[in-house]
Amino acid sequence: MADDRLALTVGLGAVLFVVVGIVQLLFDTARDVWAPSAVALVTALVLAAECLMLWRRRTVIDRFRAPVLVTMTAVVVGINPLVYIAFTGIAYPAIGTLLVIVALGALVPYRWIAVILIALVNVASAGFAVGFGTDVPLGSVVLQLVKADVLAVIIALTWRRTESRLHRANDLITELAITDDLTGLLNRRGIGERGHVALDNALIESRPLVVGSIDVDGLKQVNDSHGHAAGDQVIEATGAALRWLLDADQLAARIGGDEFVVVLVADSESRLRDLQARVVESVGSLSQPVSIGWAVPRVGETITLTGLLSESDRNMLDEKRRRRHPQLDSTID
Structure with a gap:
């Protein structure tokens, strides 16, 4: 224009x-x-x-x-x-x-x-x-x-x-336009724009990258039992637990009601594992439990942010099912 x-x-x-x-x-x-x-x-x-x-x-x-x-x-x-x-x-x-x-x-x-x-x-x-x-x-x-x-x-x-x-x-x-009002993290548009850039740069520079999908368990029950204000407090607390990622030049976003996404890039595999562990620790200390699924680019496959988000989301849902029905895992074993 x-x-x-x-x-x-x-x-x-x-x-x-x-x-x-x-x-x-x-x-x-x-x-x-x-x-x-x-x-x-x-x-x-x-x-x-x-x-x-x-x-x-x-x-x-x-x-x-x-x-x-x-x-x-x-x-x-x-x-x-x-x-x-x-x-x-x-x-x-x-x-x-x-x-x-x-x-x-x-x-x-x-x-x-x-x-x-x-x-x-x-x-x-x-x-x-x-x-x-x-x-x-x-x-x-x-x-x-x-x-x-x-x-x-x-x-x-x-x-x-x-x-x-x-x-x-x-x-x-x-x-x-790219910020979630409730948490101060990126929103769906923000992670779409900046996530693609982060992925492209990581692939060009041969830096390890991982995408994580995080879902707050039981948020509907919190809303039904204590009201949406209590549910918003849970969402805000989850956002606060992930906000340090933005200060560390990493990406964290809320893409839905109780759904969060992180995109982590590091100079080495060990540093990337440290970042993953810190994310798990940060959200693990919350009063409301969460389920996390991870996805990493695979050599020889077409790598897109959409594909990694879909894979991490599937892995997160698998983790959620295991947490809800641990007997299924023992039955399978």
Whole structure:
């Protein structure tokens, strides 16, 4: 959506420069106005090409190409009023130059690129004012440039502050979207997003990983006997027992009413076993018993988070049945 708005903004800029070029050529009575008009139309073509690139091939503009593209666009736009002054000899009032300075401060997101370009526009404008002469003192020209510079700085600082607040708000919204309200652990969406990343990284780095499914036994009886508030307290206590995993760069989530999931990654098998033992110890100390099932990736098999979650869930259900009916195990034995 943000890319669509950017493409639309650049496209509107292209239309604006087409209008400027045509109107300037038809109605501006200054000498040699054809040159700045031609530059305005070329600028429109450049912006139209960028609009098409943003709309159709967004992946082309990565974090390495973006500064180059922004700088080229700013230079093309910024040269327009300077070409006008150079060919018409009208250095004051340089409204176009002042607008370009403000636009550079507002639209160029790279601070030092914006500063350098604004400084170059200032120097060029003052130089043209000296070379071509104006009806006002040079000090008045410089004062107008300084006013534009100050306005550009104010707009840039305001935009940076607004952008920072938007980033923080987006981060907060993202965090809330993947967080379980009752426990503070990840929710189903959160474990889906971060679990896939953890699994992929573990496979790439050849690090051992295990997925665990945890189910609180007898939660329905707690709710029926003592009310849902008591059941919520059991859920909160289980979440608190697993929250240390998040601080240890591990993953823990509540994916349903009484269902929890952990994804553990370690540098060695022994460290992974230690993490598993600590999880068992943490939930084993709760007042309400739990059932746990584990699943580990197997060499030669297709490994997916969904598959590991399904396997750990089956193992957890087997564990729950054994806990409820221990005589079945003895019968089988």
